[in-house]
Amino acid sequence: MNLLIKNGRVIDPSQAFDAVADVLISDGEIKAVGFDLGEADEVFDATGLVVAPGFVDIHVHGRTPGQEYKEDTTTLSAAAAASGFTTICVMPNTAPTIDCRSVVEDVLSRARTEGNGVRILPIASVSIAAKNEQLTEFGELKEAGAVAVSDDAFPVQDADFLRRTFRYAKTLGLVTMLHCEDIALTGGGHAGVGKGGGVMNEGQVSLEMGLRGMPRVSEELAVYKACALARDEGARVHILHVSTKGGVDVVRAFKAIGAPVTAEAGPHHFALTDEAVRGYNTGAKMNPPLRTLVDCEAIIAGFVDGTIDCIATDHAPHAAREKDREFDAAPFGIIGLETSLPISLRTLVERGPLDLPSLVFLMSTRPAEVLEIDAGTLQPGARADVCAFDPNERWAVTPEVLRSKSKNTPWMGQTLTGRAKATWVAGKRVF
Amino acid sequence: MKRKHLLGLQDATREEIETWLETADAMREVLARPIKKTPALRGQSVCTLFFEPSTRTRASFEMAAKTMSADTSSLTVAASSVSKGETLKDTLLTLAAMGAKCFVIRHSSSGAPELAASYSGKFGFDFSVVNAGDGQHEHPTQGLLDMMTMREHKGQIEGLNVCIIGDLLHSRVARSNVFGLLTMGANLTLCGPHTLLPQEFSAMNVKMTTNADEAVEGADVVMTLRLQNERMNGAYLPSVREFARLYGINAQRLKRAKPDAILMHPGPINRGVEISDEVADGAQSVILNQVTNGVAVRMAVLYHLLGGNEGNE
Numbered sequence: 001m002n003l004l005i006k007n008g009r010v011i012d013p014s015q016a017f018d019a020v021a022d023v024l025i026s027d028g029e030i031k032a033v034g035f036d037l038g039e040a041d042e043v044f045d046a047t048g049l050v051v052a053p054g055f056v057d058i059h060v061h062g063r064t065p066g067q068e069y070k071e072d073t074t075t076l077s078a079a080a081a082a083s084g085f086t087t088i089c090v091m092p093n094t095a096p097t098i099d100c101r102s103v104v105e106d107v108l109s110r111a112r113t114e115g116n117g118v119r120i121l122p123i124a125s126v127s128i129a130a131k132n133e134q135l136t137e138f139g140e141l142k143e144a145g146a147v148a149v150s151d152d153a154f155p156v157q158d159a160d161f162l163r164r165t166f167r168y169a170k171t172l173g174l175v176t177m178l179h180c181e182d183i184a185l186t187g188g189g190h191a192g193v194g195k196g197g198g199v200m201n202e203g204q205v206s207l208e209m210g211l212r213g214m215p216r217v218s219e220e221l222a223v224y225k226a227c228a229l230a231r232d233e234g235a236r237v238h239i240l241h242v243s244t245k246g247g248v249d250v251v252r253a254f255k256a257i258g259a260p261v262t263a264e265a266g267p268h269h270f271a272l273t274d275e276a277v278r279g280y281n282t283g284a285k286m287n288p289p290l291r292t293l294v295d296c297e298a299i300i301a302g303f304v305d306g307t308i309d310c311i312a313t314d315h316a317p318h319a320a321r322e323k324d325r326e327f328d329a330a331p332f333g334i335i336g337l338e339t340s341l342p343i344s345l346r347t348l349v350e351r352g353p354l355d356l357p358s359l360v361f362l363m364s365t366r367p368a369e370v371l372e373i374d375a376g377t378l379q380p381g382a383r384a385d386v387c388a389f390d391p392n393e394r395w396a397v398t399p400e401v402l403r404s405k406s407k408n409t410p411w412m413g414q415t416l417t418g419r420a421k422a423t424w425v426a427g428k429r430v431f
Numbered sequence: 432m433k434r435k436h437l438l439g440l441q442d443a444t445r446e447e448i449e450t451w452l453e454t455a456d457a458m459r460e461v462l463a464r465p466i467k468k469t470p471a472l473r474g475q476s477v478c479t480l481f482f483e484p485s486t487r488t489r490a491s492f493e494m495a496a497k498t499m500s501a502d503t504s505s506l507t508v509a510a511s512s513v514s515k516g517e518t519l520k521d522t523l524l525t526l527a528a529m530g531a532k533c534f535v536i537r538h539s540s541s542g543a544p545e546l547a548a549s550y551s552g553k554f555g556f557d558f559s560v561v562n563a564g565d566g567q568h569e570h571p572t573q574g575l576l577d578m579m580t581m582r583e584h585k586g587q588i589e590g591l592n593v594c595i596i597g598d599l600l601h602s603r604v605a606r607s608n609v610f611g612l613l614t615m616g617a618n619l620t621l622c623g624p625h626t627l628l629p630q631e632f633s634a635m636n637v638k639m640t641t642n643a644d645e646a647v648e649g650a651d652v653v654m655t656l657r658l659q660n661e662r663m664n665g666a667y668l669p670s671v672r673e674f675a676r677l678y679g680i681n682a683q684r685l686k687r688a689k690p691d692a693i694l695m696h697p698g699p700i701n702r703g704v705e706i707s708d709e710v711a712d713g714a715q716s717v718i719l720n721q722v723t724n725g726v727a728v729r730m731a732v733l734y735h736l737l738g739g740n741e742g743n744e
Contacts, residue, residue, distance in 0.1 A: 208606070210603060211541050211542070324518075326543045328539075328566070
């Protein structure tokens with residue numbers, strides 16, 4: 001059984017390929033990328049489309065197990081496939097926390113039985129129940145299939161605990177993915193929701209709205225702490241969702257001296273500012289919060305010079321009733337999988353400094369490299385994870401069109417440009 | 432006036448503010464009559480919904496509504512289903528289903544009145560929402576009654592030198608006054624220590640100073656803000672004593688203002704903290720006058736939202 005994806009603009013940053021060509025897939029693997037590849041059992045006409053290695057999102061809140069009312073494996077994998085993603089890595093803040101083998105196995109087993117084939121790879125918590133008191137069993141977790149460890153949503157504050165986490169993760173060869181926030185400055189972060197903690201960026205808008213702000217320096221300080229410890233320990237550290245110019249500047253400085261750090265940023269953090277919160281729009285409430293134009297520009301500059309390695313959505317589904325609350329009481333987070341491509345296309349390519357191959361690099365090749373996942377390439381022999389998208393198709397974001405179970409997006413109602421048309425995982429069509 | 436809700440003064444136009452203030456002046460005359468009753472809101476149902484304690488604002492709204500013959504009801508949160516976890520949405524819709532046409536809402540979360548207003552017209556019930564103080568956001572009727580008081584004593588607001596002293600960071604009274612007074616063309620000076628006076632105010636058309644003597648110099652209106660207990664000793668301020676010394680208004684400091692300057696405070700007063708006894712009870716103090724004007728302003732606001740010949744859909 002083989003498949004020929006014909007006549008698309010094939011972009012594969014892993015081999016610096018960008019030309020109208022064909023992709024031949026056989027037995028779930030890429031056989032060849034090129035011209036005149038012969039006949040196939042099945043042909044997909046990709047004329048007018050971009051054909052790329054499937055997108056990889058290393059920062060997704062899958063919500064399963066425990067919060068299936070926000071998102072379940074079926075809706076999650078459907079949303080991913082329909083948006084060009086073939087691999088997504090899911091964060092451990094589930095109920096229970098992904099902090100032991102059985103929960104890792106549960107996530108993997110649901111992906112097999114309830115998913116559509118999109119790879120769902122679990123990220124384990126750095127600490128038991130995400131309390132940042134006792135490390136989880138990194139060794140067994142890795143063996144069970146965890147691809148990294150993270151403190152997302154419950155940032156480690158204690159520098160000594162962080163240092164030991166890095167040392168232990170290095171022992172097992174795991175990347176530590178960090179949510180960098182000094183919660184003394186933000187009133188508790190996620191733990192401060194409904195308890196008087198900060199709820200948006202501190203600045204002109206928060207002052208006018210009378211909302212408690214989360215100062216930008218709260219991120220910068222925590223990024224500095226993480227990078228300095230990573231440098232000293234030689235441990236692979238990945239900075240999640242960089243949202244501030246200060247954060248970008250610190251990562252750049254530490255990369256310049258060879259510290260083993262990588263960083264990601266989400267489309268909302270380079271495409272929107274805290275102005276989106278006006279009207280007490282809980283659809284624009286997330287942590288880290290939307291910042292300012294200066295920060296958006298710094299993140300985009302960070303993509304250009306490689307300071308920010310990749311795009312990750314921080315897809316964070318919440319039920320409508322949870323967001324339909326007082327701004328203080330609503331949870332942080334927005335969904336991101338289904339808007340990542342069009343928002344990135346518009347902000348970084350159409351109105352920004354990047355070309356299409358650079359965008360594919362940020363959404364596929366580079367995130368796979370960051371977590372050393374076997375994805376993000378169309379090299380012969382690689383698993384045939386492929387997406388075909390139309391960079392010019394316009395579509396309206398409506399609750400009905402979104403496949404995610406939750407609809408909490410700041411782009412609701414808008415018309416966006418750029419849409420996945422077909423997605424294959426290991427050669428099997430999943431969308 | 433087409434307005435259905437009063438959520439804040441930030442988006443209020445000068446014409447709207449002038450209309451409210453003129454109507455409030457007329458309402459003050461009603462309140463001075465021997466029989467304080469008008470039929471303007473007869474048959475209207477006004478519900479005060481207070482998620483935070485309050486004495487003067489709640490009493491003032493109820494008095495205003497009753498003077499205009501509205502039916503009033505009030506929900507005290509501790510004794511309601513809210514304490515059983517009922518959402519703002521369900522609480523509102525339940526009361527709307529009973530016939531409430533206007534909600535006067537006080538809430539500890541900034542933006543709660545806007546959320547409440549967003550439900551009007553969506554679930555088969557139409558109602559008005561009046562913000563009676565939301566978190567650290569706005570307290571628009573306080574802003575209006577302050578402007579009414581300034582007008583009463585100074586004739587007009589445009590060109591007045593107004594200084595506001597104290598906790599600008601956490602004060603909803605300050606925000607409503609800043610938005611309203613800037614719209615009306617006053618010259619504003621904001622004063623407090625940097626811990627309570629965010630730099631972001633500098634983007635607005637205001638003067639900022641940390642020196643209270645400088646702030647009061649040449650003022651027509653000196654307004655002090657209540658300092659909440661929880662901010663008194665900690666990292667915002669070292670002590671009440673130090674605050675009183677640096678930012679309290681006493682007779683000596685008040686002498687720097689114009690001789691006919693008026694002294695205002697939204698209450699409740701911390702005597703000896705924001706304001707000394709001698710000036711709180713002195714000839715320049717208009718604090719009780721503010722309270723009286725509060726009823727008139729709330730009558731005017733309810734009248735324009737609910738009654739009269741206009742604005743009632």
